[in-house]
Structures are given as C-alpha cells and as structure tokens.
Amino acid sequence: MEIIKRAIAGTLESSDAYVEIEPGDSGIRCELESVVEQQFGDSIRRLAEEVLADCGVKNANIRITDRGALECVIRARIEAAVMRGKGE
Template sequence: MEVKKTALAGTLESSDVQVMISPNESGITIDLVSDVKKQFGEAIVARVKQVLSAYDITDAMVKIVDKGALDSVIKARMIAAVQRALDIVEEPKWEVL
C-alpha cells in the first residue's frame, strides 16, 4: 500500500513513543531516537518493520522517538500512524492486530 500523507501517533511522555510516517520514494527509512537504543534498538526497528510489512508498505519514512515504551505500545502507535497515513482509519485492517 502507498503512504498517502504524513501521520503522527503517540506522545513524548515517559513510557510512550511518538511515531511519524511520511511518504518516501526509495524504500523504508527508519530514524530511531531512543535513550535505550543501545539495548532495544534492534527490537524496536524489527517491530516497526513487522507492522509495515503487515500493511504491505514498501516505501515510507518513519521517525520514532521512544521514551521507554513497551513493545505493545510501539505496535499500537505504529498501527495508528499507519492507518492514518494510509487514510484507512474508518476501515481498519483487523487481522494486523
């Protein structure tokens, strides 16, 4: 699926994550900012790629600002941002959950 617009989900509060997804023409680009990047950076990027793959997104720019969010929070914020970026908020892809 094609990312139609820039979308944002999440906050910069402690234990949350802010996700911004924008259109991109050259594959997947992930920019991760996190205090725990050294310990959990690979796991966060893997979750981001898993959600993008579930929506068949091959071109997107994703900026993640992590404030110590749990994996389930990262997945939920990613799903919200992707659905907003694809403009399918009214018709969610339930099988992704």
C-alpha cells in the first residue's frame, strides 16, 4: 500500500496519541515524542514498524506524539492515519 498524501489521526489528549503520516521514498522513517519514552519508547517504535508492515506500507515518514496511549490505541491511530493517507 502506498501513502500518497499527508494524513493525521488521534489527538493530543492525555492517554491518546497524535499520528501524522506522509509519503516517503526511503523506507519507514519514524519520529516519536512520548511522555513515557523512558518506559515504552522502544516498544512504541517497534509497534509502529509492525503496524505499517501489517498494512503493507513500505515507504512513509511517520511522526507519533504520544501522550501515554495504550498499545491498542496507538495501533488504531496508526491504522487510521494509513487509511486516510493512502487516498482514493
């Protein structure tokens, strides 16, 4: 699946995540800012790569601003951003 336009999902509320995705041409580039970076930063980055792979996205720049969201929430926000970014 190809990301053809910039798309966003989520909010900056506590316990949510704000995900921005845009087209890229050199694989997956992931930027993360998280209030739980120290405790869950690596696991969130792994999750992002996993979700994008599951969606079949090979090239994209993704920025996640995490306000302490549970894993299921981050997964849903990334999937929503991908759906919006793939265009119709």
